[in-house]
Amino acid sequence: MMKSAELDKLARRHGISPTRPSPENREVVISAATKRKILSALNIELTVDQETGAPQRKAKPDGRKIPVSFLPDFLSATRVWGVSLQLYELRSARNWGIGDFQDLADMADLAGSLGADFIGLNPLHAPFLADPDRCSPYEPSSRQHLNPLYIAVDQVPGFAGSPELERQLEGLRQSDLIDYVGVARTKLGALHDLWSARRQRRVDDEADFDAFVAQGDDSLRLHALFECLSSSMVERGAGAGWRRWPTEFQRFDGAAVGDFEREHADDVRFHMWLQWLAHRQLMQAAERARKAGLRIGLYLDLAVGEAVDGSATWSEPDIYVSKATIGSPPDPFAVDGQDWHLAGYLPSEIAGGEMSPYRRMVSTAMRYAGAIRIDHAPAIRRLFLVPLGARPDSGAYVRYPEDRLLQILAEVSAEHRCLVIGESLGMIPEGLQEDLEAAGILSYRILSYEQDKQGFKPAEAYPALALACISTHDHQTLADWWRGGDIRDRCEHGIVPPDLTEEHLKHRRHERRFLKTVFNAAGIDVPARLAPRAGQEALKDLTVSAYRFIARTPSLLTSVRLADLTDEKRPTNIPGTSDSYPNWKPKLSVLLEDLPSVSLLKRVTAAMREERPRE
Secondary structure (H helix, E strand, O other): OOHHEEEEEEEEHOEOEEEEEEEOOOOOOOOOHHHHHHHHOOOOOOOOOOOOOOOOOOOOOOOOOOOOOOOOOOHHOEEEEEEEHHHOOOEEOOOHHHOHHHHHHHHHHHHHHOOOOOOEOOOEOOOOOOOOOOOOOOOEEEEEEEOOHHHHHHOOOOOOOHHHHHHHHHHHHHHHHOOOOOOHHHHHHHHHHHHHOOOOOOOOOOHHHHHHHHHHHHHHHHHHHHHHHHHHHHHHHHOOOOOHHHHHHHOOOHHHHHHHHHHOOOHHHHHHHHHEEEEEEEEHHHHHHHHOHHHHHEEEOOOOEOOOOHHHHHHHHHHOOOOEEEEEEOOOOOOOOOEEEOOOOOOOOOOOOOHHHHHHHHHHHHHHHOOOEEOOOOHHEEEEEEEEEOOHHHEEEEEEOOHHHHHHEEEEHHHHEEEEOOOOOOOOOHHHHHHHHHHEEEEEEHHHHHHEEEOOOOOOHHHOOEEEEEEOOOOOOHHHHHOHHHHHHHHHOOOOHHHHHHHHHHHHHHHHHHHHEEEHHHHOOOOOOOOOOOOOHHHHHHHHHHHHHOOOOOEEEEEEEHHHHOOOOOOOOOOOOOOOOOOOEEOOOOOOHHHHHHHHHHHHHHHHHOOOOOO
């Protein structure tokens, strides 16, 4: 067995940090066993003379030039605001039980009429169509492709409804939670019918479809093939993810897979067609946003990784870490750490080649967007990897080629004229925030996180190169934060123990007082009767005050969360839960068509126009 000193040297050479943080804010030494497992996950052989393949980190010279990402010229003279939402959560009188690209286009018209400059969205990455309840947009099957469940089927040429279909759709629309299985069955059934009809007649857009297929090349073909195989395997009882498939189907280049593709050529082309429809409708929504006057347009989110058993890892197995998954070390809000069960790119492969995996991934999003948000931006420098079968506290940080990734972001953002936002909450490596700022990447500032020992930071303390917001999909609305709903949820679902919950509730009492103090200092009215269990109207007043506060920050972008404006009672997602809460399924309580008449929406957007007038 390799000696301890030699193992430590090899681990350092391949970017494995010797320690990790703990909830008590002390450094915990990474064990030799963990180092061996992580090295194996990085495809590194445990030999003394091993020297190749390591992502060597050169010392950063003083005054080194960091490549700068794109920033629109108009932002040099003004600050703007926009609306953030989960596309699937939109209700409308015409959609099929899930928000779709037509709803997005209609939302762009509304946002433009209100004076907004962008619409922020959840990741639109491809899910597992054969297992629709695997619905987390942050655990996609592939980040290179789109989610066909967002296709507005009634907008596809040739579509004709029926009374029976309308009865099905009404049931899907009426539910308060998205019935992903029902939505997928209904949409894919109708799309199959449209595909069959298309093949029986001459169509004017066949050349455009053929060009899309040619441009998509092997990536598109293999994704479509995966979808066909995944559906077939579910019918056989093997599951949608490739790790449970028979061995002969677990590699894309196997003989059995080739035979399957030849036998199912039409089905493969059908799934390519779904990608083409999604692409066209998303491009149309982006164009509607531009015509509606949104100067930034769509702002898309990028997940930090992909499902370990999805299309991406099946199609390109050699570029992913295969024996460890992405997670986070123990912290005060997740005392055992977290395993997100996501596959990450290998550090040695992520930036390699002219069309590197990272370049292709960010290009896929930027082609539709005026802004992207990188979920977990610390991944530009490091990822916390958890060996398969191990607990999260047995993981370790691994270094990634930061300079090369920043160079790619700068080049692709300039090509697509797309600004970059980096979400970097929690544990941030020393100096990374400064590097991201130098790279022109906006930081992501959430009101409840912007605190120090004195309380909430004043508005003027927020950085200019930032997006400021009240909350995200991982948080309660402001009203429920005030009530402590997020703390109770973490306890109820076993994420945080009762004793720590009591500490958090005690701290929330201080936070409520500090929030009122910072609003008063900014000259912003605070409702007089604002008890811990304040009434609905007082909390609506508080929401208006909070948005007025973040609108006054120097931050170039401010985001208004639609769920705040419709006063949603159910959180979008409770991090750390799976079966105990219906994450990613709650719909908004208000129809898209009725949003203009919502009083809180009118009050908050009026405040945004007052604080951030168009210039």
